[in-house]
Amino acid sequence: MILVEASRVLQTPNFKKAVKKLKPNQKKELDSAVRELMANPNLGEQKKGDLAFLRVYKFKMSKQLTLLGYSFDDGALVLELMALGSHENFYRDIKRLK
Numbered sequence: 001m002i003l004v005e006a007s008r009v010l011q012t013p014n015f016k017k018a019v020k021k022l023k024p025n026q027k028k029e030l031d032s033a034v035r036e037l038m039a040n041p042n043l044g045e046q047k048k049g050d051l052a053f054l055r056v057y058k059f060k061m062s063k064q065l066t067l068l069g070y071s072f073d074d075g076a077l078v079l080e081l082m083a084l085g086s087h088e089n090f091y092r093d094i095k096r097l098k
Helices: 013-020 024-039 090-097
Strands: 008-011 055-061 064-073 078-085
Touching: 008 013, 013 078, 024 055, 024 064, 024 078, 064 090, 078 090
Parallel strands: 008 078
Antiparallel strands: 055 064, 064 078
């Protein structure tokens, strides 16, 4: 498998709204997670079925498991950050986005 890095990162309005609500220490942890994803966009788990467009990367933010939903366009090397939140209602809400 060839390791590919994302050259651009896009944010959906839904993702931007979630980020606005974060405290500075949480933003640092999110930035760290995004840097990891940019270096290796295949870290997240590819979903199936209705959510086949989605990959989910799980990480700890303020000692709480947080899910970061994104898609990765390999051809354009673009990482699109789509959703951020705890597991509760995460998948239900992301289905509404598409």
